[in-house]
Amino acid sequence: MSDNRFTLVGMRPVDKQSPQNTKWYKGKPIFSIVLFLIIVLGCLFCELFIPQDPTYMDLYNANIAPCKKFWFGTDTMGRDIFSMVWYGGRISLFIGFFATAISTSIAICYGAASGLAPKWLDAIMMRFTEIFLSIPELLLVVLIQAVLGDANVISITFVIGITSWVAVAKVVRTEVLQIRNSEYVIAARCMGAGFFHILNKHLIPNFMSSIMFMVVMNIRTAIVYESTLSFMGIGLSTEIISWGSLLSLSEKSLLSGSWWIILIPGIFLITSLLCITDIGNYLRDRKKDINGIKRLFCRK
């Protein structure tokens, strides 16, 4: 009999998970990634499988429900929705990614500057973000859009980019506040490193994981934003095909009862949003492992 006197009473055996047993894809959102890749690649290379021009207006075949010839039907101007959806995805995804790139770079610079700045400057910068946030977002977009003139893809990207950086900037600042006094940053500063050097070498690698989720979610928000703006008539005009401008036609189609003009582009839009959300959720869960906590309440 072995000596039991010094083992802890009531200690639960820790289930060991050997890394070899878990498959590489376990817990990863493979389905969403594949689906999203299909959508992205399909939009990028849509010329290859869609021979007809999406802007071609076939007035004889206007407003036709989905059938063999027009898989997704045609809109009120006789354009084929199947090809429009793929072509439109290009612009919507472009706006999503680039607007996020703009907002993220602003957020990182602003947040890091605010975190590294002396206390009084930091306070002023944070006040500024609060005032910025207190202007209703839509009004801000309308006003900035008016300054930029007529809406096109670049200006919409820019407007969405410069209005959606605040939340990320705040997180960056909190993270930077924690890192700024660590030895390696002080050492780098003593050696005369500039702002951008510290940012690149020391700060970004440290806080990237905590803003990654929000950045991915910003892609989603930007795509939604573009479609909402186009729908309300302050975004892209109906000649530039995007998911938003496609959907902006749908208010008219309510009257004629052509459901496919509303549903099909919307389902495309939502599917890609869902994929992005799923990927984003995975990135967040990997950061804070809630699974360990979950186990407590699961009776096995």
Next chain:
Amino acid sequence: MINKNPYLYYSRKILIFILSVFLLSIAVFYVARLAPGDALFSYYGSRVEKMSPKERERAEKKLGLDAPIHIQYIRWLENAAHGNFGISFKYKTDVLEVIKERLPNTLLLGGIGFLFIFILSPMLGILCILHNGKWLDKLICKVGTIISCIPEFWMSLVLILIFAINLKWFPSSGAYFIGREGDIWGRILHLILPMTVVIASHLWYYAYMVRNRLLREIGTGYVLLEKSVGFSKRSIIFKHCLRNVLPSYLSIMAISLPHIMGGTYIVETVFSYPGIGTLSYESARYKDYNLLMVLCIMSGTVVILCNIIAQIIDERIDPRIRESETARIMEVSDV
């Protein structure tokens, strides 16, 4: 700090509040006026195009648009201090009158929507926690994620398509049947669809947050102790965990109040609901300066006020939180 000197603490907060509103008004005033576009157009309509330069000058003088911007601002501030916010260029009556007409509609839509979200999201979160890891939790999580992904305008359109056009259960636009403004039943009928969109698009965000916070609370040491003592799951969650989660939930809901109430633009536009949302959208688009100013300051004030309330709640719960660190950080990094 709050315990050391409450007077100093609150007067500081009030000072910050006033300063923020003041800066906000300057920002909105400048941005609105710098944007190109003819403000006269919203007052005179298409007559503007036929005006001679002299008439234009006179018209600009009449509306007070001829002076440099900073003088216009000082003039506006003086008038505002006397309670005179100017006239709306489009409606040609006092700005406050125009707002007074529309405000109750938005308060009704946003307020009741907020109440529903406020009550339903903890309930949904707790439901998820009680069934944690089982099919119900997974189902709610999946459905919630899908619904929260749907853009508001699209959801509105689909609801109109299904319930207003195909089934003809609810009217598709407006806030009341024409000519029957006092009809309460009519109002309710008009509210149901927009309200559904407002609630559905926000609910999961907060419910999920409650769920995650409770989940984290369950992982702490005292819950393990209580479990080992033999408390039931329900009593641990309702009596202990919930109590710890509640204050931060309140502070987040304080921030979300203006967000939900003011975020009804899109819904109002799609349903042509006569509320503040459509009004401010119009005023920004057609350069109705005076109206825009008041609307922006109004919503901005509510946002800033709610932020300060959330801050106070947070600092009461956890005095270690530094003042400038708003609850918004917790909100975004958490969900």
